[in-house]
Amino acid sequence: MKTAHNPGYFISFEGIDGAGKSTHIDAFCQLMRQKYPAREVVMTREPGGTALGEQLRSLLLEGPMHLEAEALLMFAARREHLAQVIEPALEAGKIVISDRFTDASFAYQGGGRGLDIAKLNILERWVQGCDDGTLLQPNLTILFDLPGSVAQARRSKVREPDKFEKMDLDFFERVRQEYLRRAQLDPQRFHLVDATQTPERIWLELQSFPIPIK
Numbered sequence: 001m002k003t004a005h006n007p008g009y010f011i012s013f014e015g016i017d018g019a020g021k022s023t024h025i026d027a028f029c030q031l032m033r034q035k036y037p038a039r040e041v042v043m044t045r046e047p048g049g050t051a052l053g054e055q056l057r058s059l060l061l062e063g064p065m066h067l068e069a070e071a072l073l074m075f076a077a078r079r080e081h082l083a084q085v086i087e088p089a090l091e092a093g094k095i096v097i098s099d100r101f102t103d104a105s106f107a108y109q110g111g112g113r114g115l116d117i118a119k120l121n122i123l124e125r126w127v128q129g130c131d132d133g134t135l136l137q138p139n140l141t142i143l144f145d146l147p148g149s150v151a152q153a154r155r156s157k158v159r160e161p162d163k164f165e166k167m168d169l170d171f172f173e174r175v176r177q178e179y180l181r182r183a184q185l186d187p188q189r190f191h192l193v194d195a196t197q198t199p200e201r202i203w204l205e206l207q208s209f210p211i212p213i214k
């Protein structure tokens with residue numbers, strides 16, 4: 001990509017497993033369609049979003065693998081996702097809403113599993129760096145924040161855990177702390193949602209906070 005400056009608007013949803021992203025993301029996309037009828041809204045997810053990305057997702061969520069292999073595959077899926085889906089949509093002025101993006105790699109591979117953050121910074125620059133030196137990032141990241149214990153209790157009620165969801169409470173606390181560290185580094189980009197609130201209150205908040213889309 002030549003530059004990160006584009007006519008589109010890029011939103012990512014983030015949070016630890018069980019924080020409530022899936023509960024709200026479809027309705028949020030519908031809300032964006034209603035609010036901005038002139039814009040096309042593209043909903044996508046990571047790891048995934050392309051044929052290759054979905055294949056990599058299956059591998060990533062199933063078996064154990066070397067931590068650096070895991071990080072590299074997450075970013076390989078992301079590179080394909082950017083090239084095939086995200087960059088063309090943003091260049092065409094669309095609103096892109098992704099269920100997770102690079103903050104998840106920092107949180108899970110970095111905070112959770114302990115990969116050196118300097119290596120993640122290199123991968124981020126490699127995959128999202130543009131020809132003019134700018135870095136393609138979401139314009140807005142909605143971070144669903146809650147304690148690991150609350151998320152774990154919610155998850156255990158409803159689903160069979162995948163590889164990451166089987167990790168212990170300490171892992172999710174480290175993931176949460178890395179998300180919060182990223183939010184502190186870039187407060188303009190992040191909107192923190194207190195995900196311990198009821199779904200109704202969270203939905204009211206998602207409907208009411210201002211998003212600078214024309």
Ligand SMILES: Nc1ncnc2c1ncn2[C@@H]1O[C@H](COP(=O)(O)OP(=O)(O)O)[C@@H](O)[C@H]1O
Nearest residue numbers: 017018019020021022023154158195197198199
């Ligand atoms: N604010 C909330 N309060 C209580 N339970 C919730 C809330 N949001 C979601 N849940 C429930 O918690 C579980 C996990 O939510 P989900 O949206 O699948 O999380 P995520 O997509 O972030 O992993 C679901 O059973 C969902 O109904």
Ligand SMILES: Cc1cn([C@H]2C[C@H](O)[C@@H](COP(=O)(O)OP(=O)(O)O)O2)c(=O)[nH]c1=O
Nearest residue numbers: 017046047074100101104105108109164165
């Ligand atoms: C994008 C991304 C996801 N993940 C993890 C977080 C989640 O545990 C898992 C899949 O995310 P998600 O789609 O939120 O899972 P679900 O469909 O169960 O709600 O992948 C990483 O570890 N690194 C990454 O870079």
